[in-house]
Amino acid sequence: METFPVINIEKLNGEERAATMEMIKDACENWGFFELVNHGISHELMDTVERLTKEHYKKCMEQRFKEMVASKGLEAAQSEINDMDWESTFFLRHLPVSNISEIPDLEEDYRKAMKEFAVGLEKLAEQLLxxxxxxxxxxxxYLKKTFYGSKGPTFGTKVSNYPPCPRPELIKGLRAHTDAGGIILLFQDDKVSGLQLLKDGEWIDVPPMRHSIVINIGDQLEVITNGKYKSVLHRVLTQPDGNRMSIASFYNPGGDAVIYPAPALVEKEEQKQMYPKFVFEDYMKLYAGLKFQAKEPRFEAMKDIESSINLDPITTV
Incomplete structure (x- = not known):
């Protein structure tokens, strides 16, 4: 079996640059996912973020999650549950305007660590683009400019915990989906596994590795690359023991950014434009209700919208 792509980004600075760029290219074209090591975000900061995230869950979220499970009678489930996920989450917004100071229950040192972490991830996302x-x-x-919109990109983080599940065969931590946005940067638990991607019809584990950042391609990069890079179905399995931490940061286009295949790529590949032109927030509205369904009908629906309105590209800064 092919091994999951792990890329040492430090090697871009030496004689192995060409080989490393080729690994990134192969991962984007054939996996839609890769794992980065030596990415420039300090291990000490990552350890702090992990510790504070786990403490925050125990102190502020664990009891709420248990009450939700009890109220829905999930421990006694006898058949597969397809309409919900076994996860406890909250969301942070970083760009265009941060809401970290408004999130209740966050300790001051946790806010500070998450802000610092977000700055490192934003820089890494732009380097990767x-x-x-x-x-x-x-x-x-080009990609950063395309994402810009009138107020810059949108960038936010979903902080998730996947607690132990008594019936892992009946309920997913997170059902299979592709990500709607641009480029996703994930800091995942290195002890409790669960994340899988679909490759060539098989579910493959994304290996937990200490201090790595997992990268995956969202729907918008599939559109901009005219299908050269594809967003990939992925899911989270529940485990009977261990609480899995997942901190996923989404570097996405601005709400009013106009997304369409890069003309240079369409011309270079001498192929027709495979995807429509649309405004990112229109896609997000559609995605909200169809997240756990196939992406192709979402692109088709955007084609119908495109034919009914005239989209002028927004001038980027």
Whole structure:
């Protein structure tokens, strides 16, 4: 079996640059996922974020989750549950405007660590977008500019815990889906596994690795690359023991950013434009109700919208 792509980003600075760029290219084209090590975010900060996330769950969220499970009678489930996920989550917004100071129950040191972590992830996301531009033969900065919209990109974090589940065969931690946005950066538990992606019809584990950041491609990058890079179905399995932490940060286009296949790629590949042109927030409205369904009908629905309105690209800064 092929091994999951793990990329040492430090090697971009030496004689192994070309081989490393090729690994990134292969991962984007054939996996939709890869794992980064030596990514420039300090291990000490990651350890702090992990410790504070787990403490916050125990102190502020665990009891609420248990009450929810009890109220829905989930421990006694006898058949597969397909309409909900076994997860406890909250959301942080970083860009265009942070809401970290408004989230209740967060200790001050946790707010500070998450802000610092988000700054590192934003920088890493923008570095990765430029590496993708280089591999695709697009001008440097093209993807960042496309994501910009009138107020810059949107960037936020979903903090999740997947507590032990008494019936892991009947309920998923998170049902299979592709991510709607741009590029996703995940800091996952290195002791409790559960994340899987679908490759060639088989579910493959995304290996838990200490201090790594898992990267995956969202629907918008599939559109912009005209299908050269594809967003991939992934899911989280529940486990009978161990509480799995997952901190997923989404570097997405701004709400009013206009998304469409890069003309340079369509011309270079001498193929027709496979995806429509649309405003990102229109796609998100549609995605909200169809997250756990196939992505292709979402793209089709955007084609119908495109034919009924005239979209002028928004001038980027």
């Amino acid at each position: 430029d590496l993708l531009c280089e591999n695709l033969g697009l001008e440097k900065g």
